[in-house]
Amino acid sequence: KAGVTQTPRYLIKTRGQQVTLSCSPISGHRSVSWYQQTPGQGLQFLFEYFSETQRNKGNFPGRFSGRQFSNSRSEMNVSTLELGDSALYLCASSQDRNYGYTFGSGTRLTVV
Amino acid sequence: KQEVTQIPAALSVPEGENLVLNCSFTDSAIYNLQWFRQDPGKGLTSLLLIQSSQREQTSGRLNASLDKSSGRSTLYIAASQPGDSATYLCAFSPWAGGGNKLTFGTGTQLKVEL
Numbered sequence: 001k002a003g004v005t006q007t008p009r010y011l012i013k014t015r016g017q018q019v020t021l022s023c024s025p026i027s028g029h030r031s032v033s034w035y036q037q038t039p040g041q042g043l044q045f046l047f048e049y050f051s052e053t054q055r056n057k058g059n060f061p062g063r064f065s066g067r068q069f070s071n072s073r074s075e076m077n078v079s080t081l082e083l084g085d086s087a088l089y090l091c092a093s094s095q096d097r098n099y100g101y102t103f104g105s106g107t108r109l110t111v112v
Numbered sequence: 113k114q115e116v117t118q119i120p121a122a123l124s125v126p127e128g129e130n131l132v133l134n135c136s137f138t139d140s141a142i143y144n145l146q147w148f149r150q151d152p153g154k155g156l157t158s159l160l161l162i163q164s165s166q167r168e169q170t171s172g173r174l175n176a177s178l179d180k181s182s183g184r185s186t187l188y189i190a191a192s193q194p195g196d197s198a199t200y201l202c203a204f205s206p207w208a209g210g211g212n213k214l215t216f217g218t219g220t221q222l223k224v225e226l
Contacts, residue, residue: 004155033212033213033214035216042219043203043214044216045214048212050212055212056212056213088153090155090156092156092214097205097212098163099161100144100146100158101146101158102158103148103155103157104155105154105155108153
């Protein structure tokens, strides 16, 4: 059974650019959530998508957005990148929260 | 707002020692609790999941407990090995909201030495 796949693994972008990260959940999982991990703030919830609809949203600016496709794959977009957006972005998929969450390996974003 | 604290922040032990990692939370209205480990620069690996109605879960050398009345969860690692070296995180799913939103603890960085 394939796990959660995140692409790309590493990204280097310049301030002001935008970036799109991708997450393919485990087959059959309809919920995909995104987290940002930084040394200073730890792991913080960005948003969750379920059946192509955003179901939960964390406290991040509108520059952070996402979407989910009919096959449950999800993308996250960050516009007008800032240095502080440098982080490990993790995606988690879930069949149902009774069964917990499975995380991908993450995308390491560096903004220079 | 749920506040989750993990103590200690870092721990170094000799191989073979039994150890306990602590996770404290402020809001007892949790749906379930999940323990993860994270190796440097990698994603999270799920270790144990405890539902709100359960008191503990075991998997191999790992045992996790949940005490909502005291706002505590502990992860017990028996006979620690160098391969256990990693950062351990606890995370809570809240009752309210119904969706999938985890609140993470601050993490305990464990080093098991030969």
